[in-house]
Amino acid sequence: MSGFITIQSPTCDTCFHNFRKYKLDTLLRKYTRTCTPESFKQLSNLPKMATQKKFNVKKYTFPTEPIPRLSYSDPEALKRISNNLPVVITDSNLVSSALHWDLDYLATNIGDGNFVVYRSKSNKFKYFDDKKLSSVHSFTKPMEHEDMKFQEFLNETVGKRIVNDFLGFNWNYVTDIQKKNKWGPLTSNLLLIENLFSQLKGHKRFIMFPPSQFDCLYPYPVYHPCDRQSQVDFDEPDFERFPNFKKAHGFETFVGPGDVLYIPMYWWHYVESVPDEGHTISVTFWYKASPTEKVEYPLKPEQKVAITRNIEKMITQALNDTEEMCSKA
Secondary structure, eight states, X not given: OOOEEEEEOTTSXXXXXXXXXXXXXXXXXXXXXXXXXXXXXHHTOOOOOOOOOOOOOOOOSSOEEEOOEEETTOHHHHHHHHTTOOEEEESOOTTGGGTTOOHHHHHHHSOSOOEEEEEOTTSOOOOOOGGGGGGOTTOOOSOEEEEEOGGGGOOTTOOHHHHXXXXXXXXXXXXXXXXXXXXXXXXXXXSSEEEEEEEEESOEEEEEEOGGGHHHHOBOOTTSTTTTSBOOOSSSOOTTTOGGGGGOOEEEEEEOTTOEEEEOTTOEEEEEEOTTSOOEEEEEEEEEOOOOOOOOSSOOHHHHXXXXXXXXXXXXXXXXXXXXXXXXX
């Protein structure tokens, strides 16, 4: 699948995804040819950025620094991608053919298939893996999801105008990034991906943390349904239980229509819809990450994360008791 459409309601209690079972990349091929202070010194050496609209948003307990906003023609933008550092890319025209999308347009043109809608009473959408639910018998799902038609939210059966909008994306630009960084093909698998998040309507707030912050964010055990996510409640952090969260240091940005945010593999990201902005619409491009590089010493933070997770998996398998390991969360 070449991209997922995400729509979030103004009340933030429902979130629509077009997780359809069709392969849009096949369609495109048919029509186109073509937590240490030292770690932050490097990350904080940010280039000059474009100005950005100010938003009235919640303040959290941790400090943040701005993620650079750079033109797609700025060599520094591609350099940051090559170095696995986040960047907001402006004026790339990657999704300009879809900037006219709104609820009325999608309702008319997206087709009559069933799509996945997530509901959250807490207004927080925390991903969980259905396949791991048996590991924690007391687990309460943080959100519910159901299939419904687009009209009920307000493909084999995607309208022609939507297809044309997708074909009008700047595929030459994004394919060039893919080739230069040796990324794999587009994928719907959430594991080990490089992410180009493209905003179409409204604004979203992103707070990101580098792999070096792994120990500060207290991920769930690998066999927990919420694996790869932080146990910390950002609204009300429990510093007695998660003392290292006091050392957390994030990077922050807001993305608006036409912006493309590069989210590197292994980077944590916390996303909010900006209040009073109405519905937000975005398209996500997920690429399989490039082949694993040769291990060199000293280990990079992302390599330490991968090794830590593998050791945890081996210990859990040796104990043959996922319930015991997950109960520690």
